Amino acid sequence: MTQSPEYNFAYLDEQTKRMIRRAILKGLAIPGYQVPFASREMPMPYGWGTGGVQVSAAVLTPDDRFKVIDQGADDTTNAVSIRSFFERTAGVATTTKTQDATVIQTRHRIPEAPLGEGQILVYQVPIPEPLRFLEPRESETRKMHSLEEYGLMHVKLYEDISRHGHIATSYAYPVKVEGRYVMDPSPIPKFDNPKLGDCPAIQLFGAGREQRIYALPPYTQVVSLDFEDHPFEASKADHPCGLCGAEDSYLDEVITDDQGGRMFVCSDTDYCEARQAAGHRGKDAA
Amino acid sequence: MTPLLSVQGITKRYGAHIGCADVSFDLYPGEVMGIVGESGSGKSTLLNCMAGHLRPDAGAVVFDTRAEGPRDTVTMSEPERRMLGRTDWAFVHQHARDGLRMGVSAGGNVGERLMAVGARHYGDIRGKAVDWLERVEIDAARVDDRPTTFSGGMQQRLQIARNLVTGPRLVFMDEPTGGLDVSVQARLLDLLRGLVRDMGLSAIIVTHDLAVVRLLADRLMVMKNGRVVEQGLTDQVLDDPQHGYTQLLVSSVLQV
Numbered sequence: 001m002t003q004s005p006e007y008n009f010a011y012l013d014e015q016t017k018r019m020i021r022r023a024i025l026k027g028l029a030i031p032g033y034q035v036p037f038a039s040r041e042m043p044m045p046y047g048w049g050t051g052g053v054q055v056s057a058a059v060l061t062p063d064d065r066f067k068v069i070d071q072g073a074d075d076t077t078n079a080v081s082i083r084s085f086f087e088r089t090a091g092v093a094t095t096t097k098t099q100d101a102t103v104i105q106t107r108h109r110i111p112e113a114p115l116g117e118g119q120i121l122v123y124q125v126p127i128p129e130p131l132r133f134l135e136p137r138e139s140e141t142r143k144m145h146s147l148e149e150y151g152l153m154h155v156k157l158y159e160d161i162s163r164h165g166h167i168a169t170s171y172a173y174p175v176k177v178e179g180r181y182v183m184d185p186s187p188i189p190k191f192d193n194p195k196l197g198d199c200p201a202i203q204l205f206g207a208g209r210e211q212r213i214y215a216l217p218p219y220t221q222v223v224s225l226d227f228e229d230h231p232f233e234a235s236k237a238d239h240p241c242g243l244c245g246a247e248d249s250y251l252d253e254v255i256t257d258d259q260g261g262r263m264f265v266c267s268d269t270d271y272c273e274a275r276q277a278a279g280h281r282g283k284d285a286a
Numbered sequence: 287m288t289p290l291l292s293v294q295g296i297t298k299r300y301g302a303h304i305g306c307a308d309v310s311f312d313l314y315p316g317e318v319m320g321i322v323g324e325s326g327s328g329k330s331t332l333l334n335c336m337a338g339h340l341r342p343d344a345g346a347v348v349f350d351t352r353a354e355g356p357r358d359t360v361t362m363s364e365p366e367r368r369m370l371g372r373t374d375w376a377f378v379h380q381h382a383r384d385g386l387r388m389g390v391s392a393g394g395n396v397g398e399r400l401m402a403v404g405a406r407h408y409g410d411i412r413g414k415a416v417d418w419l420e421r422v423e424i425d426a427a428r429v430d431d432r433p434t435t436f437s438g439g440m441q442q443r444l445q446i447a448r449n450l451v452t453g454p455r456l457v458f459m460d461e462p463t464g465g466l467d468v469s470v471q472a473r474l475l476d477l478l479r480g481l482v483r484d485m486g487l488s489a490i491i492v493t494h495d496l497a498v499v500r501l502l503a504d505r506l507m508v509m510k511n512g513r514v515v516e517q518g519l520t521d522q523v524l525d526d527p528q529h530g531y532t533q534l535l536v537s538s539v540l541q542v
Contacts (some may be wrong), residue, residue: 155387159394228407
């Protein structure tokens with residue numbers, strides 16, 4: 001699809017993209033550190049991925065192949081509208097195949113297929129500050145980051161265990177980056193946490209409303225926080241996918257009727273379709 | 287003997303107004319110092335300057351650190367000062383709500399300081415929290431309840447447990463019994479006296495309640511308009527006040 005002539009390439013003006021790229025470079029230089037940036041009004045509501053869209057706009061080039069996923073799926077409202085937004089304003093090629101994409105914007109998932117060097121994964125982040133719900137003062141959380149005072153993060157995990165008997169935080173599970181900054185990995189399920197570390201792709205995080213960008217350069221050490229006697233566990237529903245039979249992928253539970261019928265399917269639609277095309281079948285496959 | 291805390295010429299101004307001026311004293315290990323005076327006399331300003339919450343305009347607060355001996359806490363770097371604030375120092379606020387995390391369970395409140403200094407074993411942290419709740423006479427079964435469900439006296443005792451769990455050597459207390467009724471006050475004082483004696487704590491207690499210092503403090507400092515007008519042994523100052531203001535203060539206590 002060709003780019004609409006009314007827009008500058010990828011919607012944002014060049015000065016804005018330059019400002020965002022500077023923030024991204026700073027974020028890459030200090031992995032896990034939240035870099036403030038002058039977030040712009042985007043033609044979509046806050047909470048729909050304004051941060052991710054701005055980061056994508058700043059990194060896209062005309063040669064890129066762009067993929068958008070929302071909760072792992074390529075065909076949900078958020079994914080479809082952001083994909084068509086960039087088709088129209090940047091004229092870039094789009095794809096749903098993880099391996100073919102050079103830039104992947106994601107909401108709440110990391111694709112199942114392993115990422116490679118040369119790929120960029122852009123996360124949409126609602127609340128970038130992992131300490132926010134324990135310490136409401138921004139001045140104080142900044143000081144805690146700068147002085148590496150992260151005892152409070154374990155208070156949250158302690159509360160989880162005392163209330164539920166295990167660490168019940170199942171998404172936005174806090175991680176420590178390169179032994180320094182504690183980072184909110186955006187609301188990805190904790191199943192995806194192990195994929196954050198030692199990843200060959202560049203991972204960029206954009207929070208539009210909160211005006212923060214942070215990043216993980218390739219092959220960064222990322223450790224999920226835990227207690228010695230309650231170690232971190234990447235959990236998922238204990239079922240195979242109903243459509244493709246995969247046992248290693250993160251699953252969505254889908255209610256199918258009013259009689260309590262349900263099926264579990266891969267949340268990553270591309271991964272599921274690729275497996276079905278290769279002949280794998282689950283028990284609920286038609 | 288090296289003093290645990292040596293305060294030298296602390297002065298804090300709020301513009302033209304004096305918060306406290308030229309206050310000096312030494313506090314030795316195991317000693318409890320009371321600071322009394324009327325509202326606005328600069329007691330709390332002085333306490334906040336000593337505890338590192340406010341930066342004094344002049345003077346030094348020299349603390350005998352475990353690792354490096356006497357250090358001026360006013361000029362030491364902020365990370366070092368904050369580290370002291372959660373290891374060797376403790377601060378008990380007048381209102382328990384200022385010193386507690388109201389959205390976190392009692393056990394989490396007590397455990398926070400442990401986790402802040404690197405404890406990462408849930409079972410150990412919880413064991414210590416339960417132990418400390420019992421030491422401050424809170425039922426161990428309430429370890430998972432939030433402080434919002436506690437009475438005022440229990441909140442204050444929880445705040446004390448949360449502060450003492452890392453075994454500090456110096457406790458700053460700002461009106462620890464303020465806002466509590468007299469029988470609860472009496473129990474809290476009893477508890478504090480026991481803990482101070484058992485743990486060999488040094489403490490600086492700011493209060494306007496002479497009964498509190500009579501019970502807890504070895505030495506007493508009387509402040510008026512930001513300056514120390516009289517200091518000495520508690521019984522000496524209270525029984526034989528020399529300065530006109532101290533005489534007024536002692537004679538204003540209602541006799542029942």
